[in-house]
Amino acid sequence: MRTTWRIGRLFGIKVNIDSSWLIIFGLVTWSLASSYFPAQYPAWNTWLHWTVGVATSILFFASVLAHELTHSLVAIRQGEKVRGITLFIFGGVAEITEEPKRPSKEFLMALAGPLSSLVISGIFTLLWFLSRNLIEPVSALASYLAMINGSLALFNLIPGFPLDGGRVLRAVIWSLTDNRRLATRVASWIGRGVAFLFIFAGIWQVFSGAWLNGLWIAFIGWFLNNAAITGYRQVVMRDMLREVRVEDLQAPTYEAVNPGLTLQRLVDDYMLRRRDHAYPVVEGDQLQGIICLHDVKAVPRKKWSETQVSQVMTPWDRLVTVSVGDDGNTVLSRFGTHDVNQLPVVEGRRLMGIVRRSDVISHLQLQSELGS
Numbered sequence: 001m002r003t004t005w006r007i008g009r010l011f012g013i014k015v016n017i018d019s020s021w022l023i024i025f026g027l028v029t030w031s032l033a034s035s036y037f038p039a040q041y042p043a044w045n046t047w048l049h050w051t052v053g054v055a056t057s058i059l060f061f062a063s064v065l066a067h068e069l070t071h072s073l074v075a076i077r078q079g080e081k082v083r084g085i086t087l088f089i090f091g092g093v094a095e096i097t098e099e100p101k102r103p104s105k106e107f108l109m110a111l112a113g114p115l116s117s118l119v120i121s122g123i124f125t126l127l128w129f130l131s132r133n134l135i136e137p138v139s140a141l142a143s144y145l146a147m148i149n150g151s152l153a154l155f156n157l158i159p160g161f162p163l164d165g166g167r168v169l170r171a172v173i174w175s176l177t178d179n180r181r182l183a184t185r186v187a188s189w190i191g192r193g194v195a196f197l198f199i200f201a202g203i204w205q206v207f208s209g210a211w212l213n214g215l216w217i218a219f220i221g222w223f224l225n226n227a228a229i230t231g232y233r234q235v236v237m238r239d240m241l242r243e244v245r246v247e248d249l250q251a252p253t254y255e256a257v258n259p260g261l262t263l264q265r266l267v268d269d270y271m272l273r274r275r276d277h278a279y280p281v282v283e284g285d286q287l288q289g290i291i292c293l294h295d296v297k298a299v300p301r302k303k304w305s306e307t308q309v310s311q312v313m314t315p316w317d318r319l320v321t322v323s324v325g326d327d328g329n330t331v332l333s334r335f336g337t338h339d340v341n342q343l344p345v346v347e348g349r350r351l352m353g354i355v356r357r358s359d360v361i362s363h364l365q366l367q368s369e370l371g372s
């Protein structure tokens with residue numbers, strides 16, 4: 001189970017830290033303070049090595065954050081929704097909820113990140129230039145950050161999907177062929193080729209004695225390979241779901257309950273008899289809310305017979321719904337952005353059906369087994 005912490009908002013975008021990030025932050029700080037700076041500046045004392053090491057490491061991750069923030073701001077500018085930015089062991093990721101709809105949008109969004117890293121590298125080069133004969137710790141920090149941000153820009157420009165350069169390449173092929181799936185396939189082939197080069201280079205290094213460095217490079221290759229495969233699958237899945245209507249995904253049967261029902265009856269007559277954990281609450285034909293196992297468990301058992309469903313359900317105004325006529329991609333992105341397991345299908349406020357997360361998955365499995 002992965003843990004992420006929300007650390008704040010920047011320009012309205014949520015910034016999260018994944019627990020795996022602590023490992024890379026620790027490793028980078030430690031290698032800067034105990035080996036990189038001591039080798040370059042042996043005259044400094046340990047205290048100074050660590051102070052500059054920690055400061056450099058913090059600024060490095062702030063630079064990674066700025067890179068992802070630039071992707072996100074350009075995406076928002078283009079009318080996309082951004083769920084947030086998460087820093088994790090391999091750097092950062094901006095979670096943009098939908099695939100861009102036009103190649104030009106993707107081109108700008110992808111290019112913005114490496115460009116921001118180049119600008120940051122330029123700023124640190126300037127800082128290094130100004131401080132080089134005056135304050136050695138500052139110029140040391142600045143020269144490292146200029147170099148690392150420059151490498152970050154170059155690494156991200158490698159034309160393999162899902163790296164930024166791969167997205168740029170995909171946008172170019174997509175605009176030339178007008179076929180996003182083909183463009184993604186080519187860009188992820190190259191991405192997987194690059195990933196295997198990393199894995200081989202890593203293994204080579206391990207056998208040449210630089211085992212820690214080698215393992216790290218191979219590990220990055222393994223991650224890139226997985227990301228290239230998943231990225232392509234997602235595009236295929238989205239293409240498949242675009243043809244699907246909400247009505248095709250709806251559960252064949254579902255049971256609605258009355259708002260006046262007690263929790264005891266809900267548990268005895270519904271939850272224990274059926275496998276469903278959640279029920280739409282309906283009065284007349286108007287949807288009032290949804291009650292789920294989680295809501296019931298929040299109430300002490302001895303109060304179940306005196307508590308009504310309407311008192312603890314998620315009410316209508318807080319429900320996430322889909323409308324009759326929406327396509328499968330809308331359903332998928334609702335499930336992606338909200339932590340729910342079922343979506344009521346409505347027309348106005350009338351309940352027309354229910355789509356469960358598991359229905360979408362089984363539909364996709366059936367489709368791919370039928371080979372369509």
Ligand SMILES: [Zn+2]
Binds near residue numbers: 068
């Ligand atoms: Zn990027």
